Every structure is written in C-alpha cells, then in structure tokens.
Amino acid sequence: MTRIPVRKTYKLWIGGAFVRSESGRSDLVGEVNLPRASRKDVRDAMAAARRASGPWAARTAYNRGQILYRAAEAVESRRAQLTAVLDGGADADAELDAAIDVLVHYAGWTDKLAPVLGGINPVAAPFLSFTLPEPTGVVGVIAPDEPSLLGLVAEVAPALAAGNAVVAILSETRPHAGLDLAEALGVSDLPGGVINLLSGRRRELALALGGHRDLNAIVDASGDHELGTELDRLAAETIKRASHHPGAVSYEQATDDALERLTAVTELKTAWHPVGA
Amino acid sequence: MTVEPRQSTVWNYAPAPEATDHLRLRDRYGLFIDGAFREPAEGRHEPTINPATEEPIAEIAWAGPADVARALEVARSAQPRWAALPDRERGKYLFRIARLIQERARELAVCETLDGGKPLRESRDVDVPLAAAHFFHYAGWADKLRYGVAAREVAPLGVVAQIVPWNFPLLMAAWKLAPALACGNTAILKPAETTPLTALLLAEICQEAELPPGVVAILPGDGQVGATLVRSPGLDKVAFTGSTAVGRDIQGALAGRGVELTLELGGKSANIVFEDAALDQAVEGIVNGIFFNQGHVCCAGSRLLVQESVMDEVIAKLWARMARLRVGDPLDKNTDVGAINSAEQLARIEALVAAGEAEGAVRRSLACDLPEHGYWFPPTLFTDVAPAHRIAVEEIFGPVVSVLSFRTQAEAIQKANNSRYGLAAGIWTDKGAKAFEVASALRAGVVWQNTYNHFDPTAAFGGYKESGFGREGGPAGLRPYLRVVRSP
Secondary structure (H helix, E strand, O other), X not given: OOOXXXXXXXXXXEOOEEEOOOOOOEEEEOOEEEEOOOHHHHHHHHHHHHHXXXXXXXXXXXXXXXXXXXXXXXXXHOHHXXXXXXXXXXXXHHHHHHHHHHHHHHHOOOOOXXXXXXXXXXXXXXXXXXXXXXEOOEEEEEOOOOOOOHHHHHHHHHHHHOOOEEEEEOOOOOOHHHHHHHHHHXXXXXXXXXXXXXXXXXXXXXXXHHOOOOOOEEEEOOOOHHHHHHHHHHXXXXXXXXXXXXXXXXXXXXXXXXXXXXXXXXXXXXXXXXXXX | OEEEOOOOOOOOOOOOEOOOOOOOOOOEEOEEEOOEEEOOOOOOEEEEEEOOOOEEEEXXXXXXXXXXXXXXXXXXXXXXXXXXXXXXXXXXXXXXXXXXXXXXXXXXXXXXXXXXXXXXXXXXXXXXXXXXXXXXXHHHHOOOHHHHOOOOOEEEOOEEEEEOOOOOHHHHHHHHHHHHHHOOOEEEEEOXXXXXXXXXXXXXXHHHOOOOOOOEEEOOOOHHHHHHHHHOOOOOEEEEEOOHHHHHHHHHHOOOOOOEEEEEOOOOOEEEEOOOOOHHHHHHHHHHHHHHHHHOOOOOOOEEEEEHHHHHHHHHHHHHHHOOOOEOOOOEOOOOEOOOOOHHHHHHHHHHHHHHHHOOOEEEEEOOOOOOOOOOOOOEEEEOOOOOOHHHHOOOOOOEEEEEEEOOHHHHHHHHHOOOEEOEEEEXXXXXXXXXXXXXXXXXXXXXXXXXOOOOOOOOEOOEEOOEEOOEOOHHHOHHHEEEOOOO
C-alpha cells in the first residue's frame, strides 16, 4: 500500500506560535495554501513583539549572539528543505549560503555594537559620561519579493542583533521560504514574539504595520517607492525611524553597510555619573 | 493657587546689571547669503524684541521664497569647493570660528540675553562657552572623519538645511553648523523668529574668519521660511530642533524624497528622587532641572518623581529654595530666572497652568515683583498631579514643575517611561548600583545621575521615541552629516 504523505499546513508565526490568520483567509500560491494575514494579525504580532522586546534587549549580548548563531546552524541543517522551496538549482543554493552567512555575520555583531558605536565621553567636568547603543524597541520589516529568503534575513538579522523585536511582512509572491524559516528560528532559542512573520498582501499589511503607533522603526526593502513614501508619512505621525534600501541580493550587499543597518534600528543613550563628591 | 510672600530671610542684592554700551549692534541686519549681508528680495524687515522690556533691538530681514531659492543655489555651487579643501584646512576655519566666539564672548552673551530673555549668568557661563567648545570639538574632527564613523571612506551629504529654536539660539546654531561644516557640507541656517540676533553675529564671525562665501547662509524669518526651506528641491539633509509638532510636519514633508533627517524635539523628562538621595543636593538639581533658562529647555526635568517616604520633606525644601530664586532683569548678574521668550510662549504656559488647576492639581507660584513690561511667569510648583493630567503629559516649556510620587523603583521606572517622549531623565540616589540599573531601564537619550542639564560637545545628545532621532555631539554627531562610500 502506498504511504500517504503528510502535507504541511503553512501558518503565520506570531508570539512563538504557528497560527492561522485570525481572518481565516488564505491564498493558493502554487500548490499550497498560504495564510493571508489581516490587519488584526499585524496588531497581534505587534503586541507579541512589544511583550518580547524588553526581555530580549535585557539578554546579554553574548547570549543574543549565540542564539543568532544557533539560528544559522538551524538554517544550515534545513538547507535541503529551504533550497527546495526556493525552487532548487544553483541560485537557491547560493541564496542559502548567503542567508546563513549573513546570520553568522550579525550574530557576531551583538557584542561589537557597543564598542563601535559607543564609548567614554571625555567631558570637561567631573563625570563619568558614556554613550551606549540600545535597541529602539520594535522594528517593522517589509521584505522584498526577491530574493525571498536572503532579502528577509538581510533585514531581520541586524534588527535582532541590535536587540530589537521584529514584525516582518514576507515576500508577497514567494513567502514560502520565509514561513519555513520560522521553523528554523523556532528551534534556535529565540524567545517567542522576538520575531513574527506574516504572509499576505504587502500593501495591506505594510500600511497597518507602518501606521501602528507602538512601532519604533520601519525598515523598508520592498523597492516600492510609492509604498515607501506612504510609510514615511505614517512614520511622521509618531516620529518613527524610517529607512529604505533595495533588497539585498548577495552576502556583500547585506553586510557591507552593516553599521548603517544596525544604526537605523539603534538608539544612543548618554549617561552621566558623578565622580567624587 | 497659593501665592506665598517672599520670606524675610531673603537677602536683598543691589542691582548688578551687565553693561550694554560695548555692543556694536547695527540698526538693520540683512540676510547672510554668499558671504555678505543682503537685502531680502521682498524687502521685508521685522523688529526683534527684547522680551524683558518689549522694546525693539534691531530690524531683521526676513527671507522669502526667492531668498531661500537663492541661498540653496549658492550653497549647492559652493559645496564641491568646500568639500574639496584639504580636511585640515577646513578644520582650521572652524578653529578660527571657535576662537572668534571666545573673543566676542561678552558681546554674544549680552546679545543672547537681550534677544531671548535668558539670565546673563547662563548666556555667559553656558551658552557661549559651549558654542565655542562645540566648534572647537568638531574642528578637530574635520581631518579624522573616517575614524568617527568606523568606515573605510566617507563623503559629505551636500547641502543641509538647519532650523534651530529660540531657547539656545547661538548654542543650537553651533550644534548644527560645526559638524555639518566639518564634514564638508554647506549649510543654510534658519534661526528662530524671536531670536535671530546671535546667529547674525555668527554670520559676522564667519566673515571675520574668512570662511569661503556660500558655505554658510543665515536666513531669519518665521516658521513659513522654515516650511519653504524644507519643501525646496536641492536639499540633501534637514536637521531640526524644535517642537514635536513641527518635527512631524517636516518628517511628513520629506516623505519619499530621500532627504536625510535628524530631529531633536520635545520632552517631558522625569527627574527621579529616591529616598536615599542627598536631598539638599537633589533640590538644587530639581531647581536647575526645571528653572534653568525659565524651563525653556527641551530636556527640562518637568516631571518630578519623588519617593513617597521623602515627598513632604522634598516639597518643603524645594519650596523654601524656590522662595530664594531671583526673578527679573535678565541682564542683572544676580538673576536666576529671566523673561519668558515671547508673548506667544507666555500664553502657552498660562494656558497649560490653567489646565493644571482646572484638572485639580494644587498650584503654588512664587510671589515676586515682576517688571511692568516684558513677559514673565513666576516659578511654579504643582503637587497632587495625576499621571493623566495635561501638566504631567504635555511639554509646558516654562518654569513649571509637576510633582508625582512613587513607592518602588519599579514604579518609578514605569512612570518615568510612561511618556510619548524620551529625551532625558535625572536620577537622584547615593546608591551606585541602583543608579546604573535605573539609568539602563529608562527609555531616554540622556540620563543624569545626581546632576541635571549638563552638556558637553563630546557627549551625544538626542532623544528616544517622539523626542526625535539622530544625535548631536561626539562622533555620533558626525554620522548624520556623512555618507559612507561603498567599496566598488
């Protein structure tokens, strides 16, 4: 008797749980049904991200670095699965290589950011004054359509490395690999809610995310100028940090401007402590 | 409202006014474009007023759209030459400006006080020396830029528009211009409507320093000039310090244009007094935190959080200390609290204070003999303030402190962070470990322990959340004025 294969139901990843869209909507993409997230799913993801952001930021940089490295390990061990959903072939293989290496690159940034961006300020007064980077909080990511996995990883890895929680809107045309990535991240000791992945109609979700008043920063790699302009306008309502760049198509593009990617989702805090007296 | 008479123990000081006869003010100031003072295209001039007397000081040219366009054109054409100067030579111009500010310090301080109403003691001891220090600091960066941003190669952004507020007119101009010029940008500075004078003196200083024409333009005027400027084509960056409302307008106006932006906006900063603090020292810090510059300070400690166990003692000490504040002639060297910057700002303070009383908070204002003319508001203390009261939420930007209580450290942190702003905070405690723990939990860009309102050109300054983004000061202040050149 032929064995009946067990098919996978694709789900959103919110708050560390695989969930269907609360709207019950899904889209048939290729041969599988993919959840079409709603604005309410965006709000749920935002709430989960906010709950997770403080404890994630409070982890030691070493711990966050190990968890991101663990994520790279988990993706490497699933490369056959991920390569297959990226349509196999040499391009998919190269994309996997780059995505994994990008995760490793940013895993190493967690404990470098403070010495590179911060330091002691030699103030002309009797104080120990120092400036240190801190995560901005919750970062919204709009991933490009292509490359669907590397383009996503290149945006979320810096945000996570800097200590933020993330709500990401996946590639609209090929969200499969992004949803599969949740399975790797889910076994990497990333606390639930630190990263939330939503598939669906980009415009609908991006505007709900960009207009959310509890969001601190928006990183837009959609390559859609009109959408980017609308996101800028929404950002202005609560003075969100907004940055735009084309989706990365190589390891170099995802890492050459690492410091800009990291500073776009980072605050600097200057503390003054008295010396003497 | 309780108005208490001045206590009899207050010392009477003889007036000690700073002389003004050394000033060389002109009757009229033009727009500073292409290295010279020029008549505005539409010919409009407006008086700038001394807020302590309501008397005009000088006639100031206001820029119109044609002047903005002209300044942008000049800045654009001057920028490549300015950026092409050897870095160390560019730096030398900034060193010159720093020195000239020091040489003209007395004149600048008096002008700042005349034009803005702040006590001379502050103009002389804070604004002007810090402005010089800022130029000196960034002058030294000009030939070390790539060390400042950990990049292989960097390039200036191009032409930058800079809009500064009226509370620290010269100092904010220095914060804006020094890093922009050090990085090889050319700049168009729009001083505030009510305080253009020291920016125009700085234009004279640029001439004395023989700064190449076109590197700096100074365009006085009202908010309309700023709005025109940021909506003009041909800009690479906007840097703005001012209210969150205007910051929001600018960020919206730049949507989709790819123009870089930094915003330094409002605040409702928490000043937290723990029961283990040295209370007399804390009271001095509270006074400095909220009454410095009449409370016209974006990072003013306007929300005072006091641990319940010491609340009565702190309020008693604070009120006794407030009774000794000297309010009046800003030119008097003994004055602690000067004039409110403008009639408009006075009306805003009065409206929020009225809202505080209407919402049920208890108001105490100092009874003081205020001059007949000018804009004045007595130092004011609100107790019984609830976190939802407007005076606990909205920026008053005046000499008004709202006091709230807390029981535990966790509650203090929660209350301090319960704001859409996140510019600054103060912590008063004698326990070092507690201070570091609280400082790291506060969502604010600057945290002062056992001090308040301390600034330094080497120390980054700027806000979290709706207090803006980007930093000024130190290497962090270079990044907003540079782009990183990618490896090919």
